[in-house]
Amino acid sequence: MEQAKPTRMELIRVKNQIKLAEQGKDLLRQKMDALIQEFFLIMRDVSDSRFELEAIDASARHSLHLAVAVDDSVAVRSAALATRRGVYLDISGKNIMGVPVPVLEKKVISKGTFERGYSVLGVSGRIDEVAEKFERELDLIIALAETETSLRRLGEEIQMNRRRVNALEQVVIPELKEMAKEIKIAIEEREREDLFRLKKVKKIINRRKEAEKAEA
Amino acid sequence: MDEMDYSHANARLRAMKSRLLGQQALDELINKPDIDALITALEETAYRTELQKAGIEHTGIIRIETALRRDLVYTFRKILRFFREEEEKISIRIILNRWDLQNIKTILRGKKINAHHDEIQENLVPAGELDYAALIELSQQPDIRAVIDLLATWRIEYARPLTRKLQEYLERRDLAILEFALDRFYFENARSALTGDDNYSKGIVLDLLKTEIDVANIRMVLRVVRDKIYVEEPGDYLIKGGKYLSFDQLVQMLAARSIEDIVKELIQTPYAFLAGVGREDLVFERISVLERELERFMIKKGCSSFLKDPLSIAIPVGYIWAKQNEVTNIRIIARSIMGLVPEADMRRVMTYV
Known part of the structure; x- marks a missing residue:
């Protein structure tokens, strides 16, 4: 703890600091409450989407397994050549309580049977089903990418805020209060000493006056 | 023979x-x-x-x-x-040519995305007329146009539909244009090669081919209806010359509102077995389940060729279907x-x- 000068000015300064720290703590606590509220709101979406993603993934893998078994991996890979393409997404950003979170373009990857780039007569319904399910999975992954990143950033911000609040509550404010207390004690001590000294001086002066009176 | x-x-x-x-x-x-x-x-x-x-x-x-x-x-x-005679070879090749179709499509798909030729070659099955050497040469061509040119140079008949549709493909960059042209050409070409004379062996292959056309048309109709595609010109989607389903019947089915409606319309045909699939599969429009039933029907029909004249093309035809099914x-x-x-x-x- 920093050694403070035991003056009234210093006491006023420290008291102002305590007031400021407490105001900051309250504000941070309010921000944390708002972030937590936002966090749980997004988390509900994420956990629903997660379950959906897991279900669609299991179903897509089952369909892939079936297609590879019946149509041969060669036919599945051949169809995959026809449908292979990059996925380009526009990413922008927004602020949630001062936390920057990404906003991904809501691009739908799912396509109709006639839009996949192969002739429907040359590809079995099983392979089509695989493409359809994995496209849906990709759509969900894109949607989840935005919400999960937001969730992670909000989580990090909540943690950081909590650390700040804790630091203010457990360290900064108690230290400032301790400092103010010490300054106050030091000032009071000095006041008492001054009073005692004044009384002593007054006593000496009185005694001297009485002695002079007696001599006269 | x-x-x-x-x-x-x-x-x-x-x-x-x-x-x-x-x-x-x-x-x-x-x-x-x-x-x-x-x-x-x-x-x-x-x-x-x-x-x-x-x-x-x-x-x-x-x-x-x-x-x-x-x-x-x-x-x-x-x-x-x-088989030494060309006539029998033609009939067997017609059955095996679907492998050529699959291989050419794989090469075209690979070329469209500039896949390395090793990746394309891994997915080729030289069970048709085009042997492995020919397929490797095709896969090493730089682009789709070069593949079609090489097919034309070798006087392979599939170059014809591909050349006809190349310009349209180049404008729209949709490989389905070339692939569907190939599929249509396969069926039409095979049908014209098998029709004409009153030959028992050719009749067996033609019967199977016409049934396959029916199956291909049903698969197309199922997808058109499920995806709610507006069909302006049915001829662009359907192949003429099926065995049990007329073109008009198919056009009527294209206007169906659901898969269930199509299945109902098929009840009066040999494809009535499609009504036997689970109600849930029909409601959720799981085309793959219906297609598996159609495949089964084709396999059984193909393999039943064994029961026909033992001194005809029926035996190799039946064997090819049975072998494919075993694999x-x-x-x-x-x-x-x-x-x-x-x-x-x-x-x-x-x-x-």
């Missing part, structure tokens, strides 16, 4: 047919605990040679699948060698053992003939 030639070729095919795995043998394979046990069991069958060759490069499921593919290619080439069944068993798929599920997708 005279009956004498058929008797020799078909006797060999009947001997080959006797080596195909029956239901009991397949059941034994289903009960194998793991892939190694399955390989050991398959080494006791006609797949021994190819399994041993594939074992040099691959292990596990890939070894089995590679061996199955190579055995299929070897068997089909052997069948073609049995598919073994692949299903292998993949199911690997993926720990329950036996009931495995049997549901297999086809016994």
Whole structure:
């Protein structure tokens, strides 16, 4: 703890600091409450989407397994050549309580049977089903990418805020209060000493006056 | 081809047919605990040679699948060698040409995305007329136009529909244009090669081909209706010349509002069996389930050729269908053992003939 000068000015300064720290703590606590509220709101979406993603993934893998078994991996890979393409997404950003979170373009990857780039007569319904399910999975992954990143950033911000609040509550404010207390004690001590000294001086002066009176 | 030639070729095919795995043998394979046990069991069958060759490069499921593919290619080439007359070869080639179609499509797909030729070659199965050397040469061409040019240079008939549709493809960059042109050409070309004279053997292949056209049209109609595609010109989607379904019937089906409606319309046809699929599959429009039933119907029809005149093309035709089905069944068993798929599920997708 920093050694403070035991003056009234210093006491006023420290008291102002305590007031400021407490105001900051309250504000941070309010921000944390708002972030937590936002966090749980997004988390509900994420956990629903997660379950959906897991279900669609299991179903897509089952369909892939079936297609590879019946149509041969060669036919599945051949169809995959026809449908292979990059996925380009526009990413922008927004602020949630001062936390920057990404906003991904809501691009739908799912396509109709006639839009996949192969002739429907040359590809079995099983392979089509695989493409359809994995496209849906990709759509969900894109949607989840935005919400999960937001969730992670909000989580990090909540943690950081909590650390700040804790630091203010457990360290900064108690230290400032301790400092103010010490300054106050030091000032009071000095006041008492001054009073005692004044009384002593007054006593000496009185005694001297009485002695002079007696001599006269 | 005279009956004498058929008797020799078909006797060999009947001997080959006797080596195909029956239901009991397949059941034994289903009960194998793991892939190694399955390989050991398959080494006791006609797949021994190819399994041993594939074992040099691959292990596990890939070894089995590679061996199955190579055995299929070897068997089909052997069948073609049995027949000396061009007329019979044409009929058999028509059946095997679907592999050429698949290979050309794979090459075109690879070229469209500039895939490395090694990746394209991994997905080729030279079971048709185009052998491996020809397919490798095609896969090494720089782009789609060069592939079509090379096919034209070799005077391969598939160059015709591709050349006709190339400009449209270049404008719209939709490979389905070229692929559908190939599919349509295959059916129309095969139909015109088989019609004309009153030949019993050709009639057998034509009957199967027309049924396949029906199946292809039903598959198309199912997808059009499920995806709610507005069809301006039905001729762009349908192939004429089916066996049981007229063009008008199919056009009417294109206007159906749901898969269930299509199935209802098919009740008066030999495809009434589609009504037997689960109600849930119909409601959720699971086309793959309906397609599996159509495939089963085709496999059974193809394999039933064995029951026709033993001194005709019926025997090789039946054998080709049965062999393809056996390979598919073994692949299903292998993949199911690997993926720990329950036996009931495995049997549901297999086809016994």
